Amino acid sequence: MRTATTRASIASGLLALAGGAAAQSSLTLFGVVDTTIAHGSGSIASRTQLASSGNQTSRIGLRGVEDLGGGLSAGFWLEGALTTDDGQGSASNSNNQPSGTGPAVAGRQGLAFGRRSTISLIAPWGEIRAGRDYVAHYRNRLEVDPFQNVGVGTIQPQVGSLGGTTSTRVSNFVGYYLPPDVGGIFGFAQYYLGENASDSAGKDDGSGASVRLGYAAGPWNVSVATGRTRFARTATTGDIQSSNLGLQYRVGPANLLFGYFVDKVDSATPVTGRGASLGTTIAVGAGEIKAALSNYRSDAGTRPETKKLSLGYVHNLSKRTAVYTTYARLRNSGGATTALNGSTTGPDRSSSGWDLGVRHNF
Amino acid sequence: MRTATTRASIASGLLALAGGAAAQSSLTLFGVVDTTIAHGSGSIASRTQLASSGNQTSRIGLRGVEDLGGGLSAGFWLEGALTTDDGQGSASNSNNQPSGTGPAVAGRQGLAFGRRSTISLIAPWGEIRAGRDYVAHYRNRLEVDPFQNVGVGTIQPQVGSLGGTTSTRVSNFVGYYLPPDVGGIFGFAQYYLGENASDSAGKDDGSGASVRLGYAAGPWNVSVATGRTRFARTATTGDIQSSNLGLQYRVGPANLLFGYFVDKVDSATPVTGRGASLGTTIAVGAGEIKAALSNYRSDAGTRPETKKLSLGYVHNLSKRTAVYTTYARLRNSGGATTALNGSTTGPDRSSSGWDLGVRHNF
């Protein structure tokens, strides 16, 4: 594909494109390259890295939609994460169980479409979607996090969640998604499979269902979600139920965000994790200020808890390119040892970190 | 790359393309996203999965052709399989030997162009092609299979073949392909390398040659192929010779397909596998009916044999998008334990399975 203004022209391809016959059909190649200096400091060790994804997850994707006529359309979406500091891809999970993400092989992870790999049939009454994508009970967590689960600032309920393998995404799901306009109501429901043989010990492991329902009216947006993934009960695991509530309120240039999160692990001795976050994003000129206070605590053993403060500023150089910086600090108690940006901290000690990076969308 | 009608506009790239100077030159990005619910049931265990590739193999590819003038052109083709239920790529084989496909690492297979990776010089007298692609003796098997070696319905000689590592594709080949119009004659010949050092014990392992020749006239199409891959003789392996015959006859909306297949493994005690298939594809309105009866049997030990019935229907929603369903049932004898869609069945027991999916080409 030859562009008119290639900088360093190794390429010299010729490309002739047939324009789309139907205006509603499209094919889009897209991506994000986001690279950041990331420093973390803890009571035991600090670390400085050139890292990927401080503001948005670096990625490459291909998506398309085809108008089938009669109000029906077909779509697909393939999207995989990149680590732009070293050029690697990022793993997927094949079966919604810990065994479905193999051991890391340093330097050798190729591009996989682990962020999203879906096919859809879209009708006026909604969308049937299948493949791998966000699980419904993750969406509230994502939408009330001013840092969108990326970089050092991401709220603690994202990091500490006891939600297990299906905490963020699921493979092997079929879902129903409400259409965009149903009087302010939005949501979707998914059923997903662990794909085990019917005679295996953990035959239901990794299977589950999740549903999200919300309502938006004027400046308000409220949503609830719950999902349950099956795992055979042992001392350390069992069925996991993750539920949460998200609340958003827009006032002038600010968006106020509140979330409450509960994760119950039905192990031999059941464990419950609870978290909350209060955050905001505020548009200021060409930039955006972000802030959040959050915590997550478990009722297991010594009741470890981590409280976190996050502050960030994103300065847009254009609609596609931004420079940003984020600072975060956390305090552990109950024996927790959570640390930021690759640092290591002792039980009940604090940790801090910062990102300073550039993000470019294409 | 920004499209005029992007649905969920994360991307905002700008793209300026120079039209191809030569009309015969092109660069094409293409792919298939095919996701299916796949159920298999056997006497020991059943399994339900969201799977990829029930009608066509999910894939992504890039291919181009450049007009060099004087009747000569250059081309390349890079195509890799995807598993759209979890977003992974699919492995290649580097040396045409079992050692050339490393151990599977769950969730971590990145995109590789293992389906096809070729460069070509194309002249009026034919094409020289090199790299990785279908082996000649696989083409008859593919073309007489109404299910095209995809999904639960694929004919048994595809599944049971004793053809070994080079049963479907070979890496490291150089081939000569006849031009499209030679009075109905078609075919190609390949020589491929196992790439072992000249002082290694199995220095010829994975090297071989394969040739296919056919003739099409009116409604008839007949072709024969044979290929031989070298492997040092042991109790379980040795040179493998795969030969087959394909016959096609078009009558009205139907295409009748017949194949006969022989695979000889020259192990210490030689083993021969033989299979046959009789199938059809019938166009009906916007859809297509597919059916096949097939078997494959080995003369080793208890002479295991599997007989299979396959029925399918594909309903085209557009030229690019289809919904489909396939049903298959097989019967084992001679101790065979072949089972469908991830199920497990006991010796001489039957197994059945179905697919229900959506396929979208882009």
Add this chain to the structure above:
Amino acid sequence: MRTATTRASIASGLLALAGGAAAQSSLTLFGVVDTTIAHGSGSIASRTQLASSGNQTSRIGLRGVEDLGGGLSAGFWLEGALTTDDGQGSASNSNNQPSGTGPAVAGRQGLAFGRRSTISLIAPWGEIRAGRDYVAHYRNRLEVDPFQNVGVGTIQPQVGSLGGTTSTRVSNFVGYYLPPDVGGIFGFAQYYLGENASDSAGKDDGSGASVRLGYAAGPWNVSVATGRTRFARTATTGDIQSSNLGLQYRVGPANLLFGYFVDKVDSATPVTGRGASLGTTIAVGAGEIKAALSNYRSDAGTRPETKKLSLGYVHNLSKRTAVYTTYARLRNSGGATTALNGSTTGPDRSSSGWDLGVRHNF
């Protein structure tokens, strides 16, 4: 993406592109497919392979630049190597240390952007670039090699270099690059991170800096570079300092190339490697002749040394497509066992090899 002249039309995508609003912005998909027959012969074993990258490294890439206004622009570059003989990608290195490139898994390496993965802010006063790319002290080695570190002909200081993990590329760097026109002066400086925890034994391992500075005037081009990577001292490793000098002189259709290279490994007993190369590229009609004499020797133990002669011819069928052949022969002394194209040769024995291939750019 549908082209007007697709040869084998599996694809039928529709694509509507919005032209770039700003002329200076672009997105480019590019690549190289280069496949060669590669034969090597040595005193112990010879080998014949279908290999990738005899003239240029096979690759696929995506790069873009966005005009931010005010003389500022943003850019990204993602580029990964392919092995077109089998369709695999190629590994990256995550931490500039041997542990950063995991064990090879045959047939399973997916596409990774290990050749280059960068984001840039470009201003009139220069470019800030971060990610993974060539290390500064590699550039002189690359530019004075008529064979560009590809194929059997590449000069011996490329192959034998004691420069270690950061000999060619580094991950996790931030660099400053001089703008294109500063009165003939060119160069860049990088600082890169091994990203270890501050309490680890080898906390500085893989971190370092590298700088290159050159001057071009009329037919002359001279440049020097030096880089130092930190590694904790052991019997076999320690800080590695690589320095070199490149000299180019253009006369008529010929480009004369000279390079001198020194690599110092500060192990318990320090080791120094020294090499030199004298080469040329000569344009002849539609083709190019390449030749080089080079050597590399280490002062360790028996002082192994390898001397190499390389001869090549590239015939351009178009601006994008070429056929080529290369012959090389080397002589070992001091116990060296270097061998060409996968062959094996005994101590102080010679080895020879040739490539015969096709290269296509898109």
